Amino acid sequence: MSSLPNLLTLSRILAVPGLVALMWGPNPWEWLAAFGLYTLAAITDYFDGYLARSWGTVSKIGQFLDPIADKIMVAAVILMLVDAQILHGWSVIAGLIILLREMFVSGLREYLAGVQVSVPVSQLAKWKTTAQLVALGALILVGAVPILPWLPAEIIGLVTLWIAAILTLITGYDYLRVGLKHM
Template identity: 70%
Template sequence: MTNLPNLLTLSRILAVPLLVFMLWGPTWIGSLLAFVTFCVAGITDYFDGYLARAHGTVSKLGQFLDPIADKIMVAAVIVMLIAERTISGLNVLAGIIILLREIAVSGLREFLAGASVSVPVSRLAKWKTAFQMIALGALILEGAVGNLLPAREVGLVCLWLAAVMTLITGYDYLRVGLKHMT
């Protein structure tokens, strides 16, 4: 529990209430601080896995907590951006697609783990995560910079790209899962 990769993962989980607070009734400073917090959390997501593999400290706890930390953070940010109307109109659909896929894949992974089946993360799923993080980071940043940068446009385009990749990777996981359910 106390190795550095696990502490980095736990720090992402502990950052979520802070992110929610900063995005609640956002001000430019709150959005800027939320953007920095989100970026730091994203960096810890990379380094926790890298350090665990590099130092041979991969743990069951880390393997369990890492995807949960990612999903909690992404879900909380999407909900807050929708609540604050940064994501609005038809763009809410992209956010809902991402949220539903995360819930469905988590349930499917849990079922498959019970059947002793491991589903590796595909390259497309890694790209989906990258676009998702860029989208959410840009949409958070938009609250701090307004129209000075095209943060909103970049964020929404990346959100839709992530949603499309979400549907594809979700289907891939479902296809693999269905083979083990029959």
């Protein structure tokens, strides 16, 4: 648990309450700080896995915690964006697609682990994660728009959110096809 990759993963989980608290605030500076914290947390998502593989310290606890950390952060941010009405109307559907896929894939992975089948993360799923991280980061910046009026954060965020939702559906279907072979 005390390896740097595991500590990075754990830091992502521990950052979520601070992220939520900052996104609850009405002050644009709080949203800008939330964006900074979110960006740091998102960067750890890349480095925890990279360091674990390159240092040969991949662990069961890291493999367990990493997807949980991702899902906790993504779910918390989507919920706070809906609460702040930054994510509204049809855009909520894109957020819902992402949340439902994450729950579905988690359940499927749990089932497949029980029958000793491992499903590796595809390159497309990594692109989906990248699109999600960019979209949610841009949408967090929408709360800071009074400070950054020149930044088209909402357009960037919504377009990449829908791209992420489409990739989410495709990768969810890919996982389902693999899962059905073992059921």
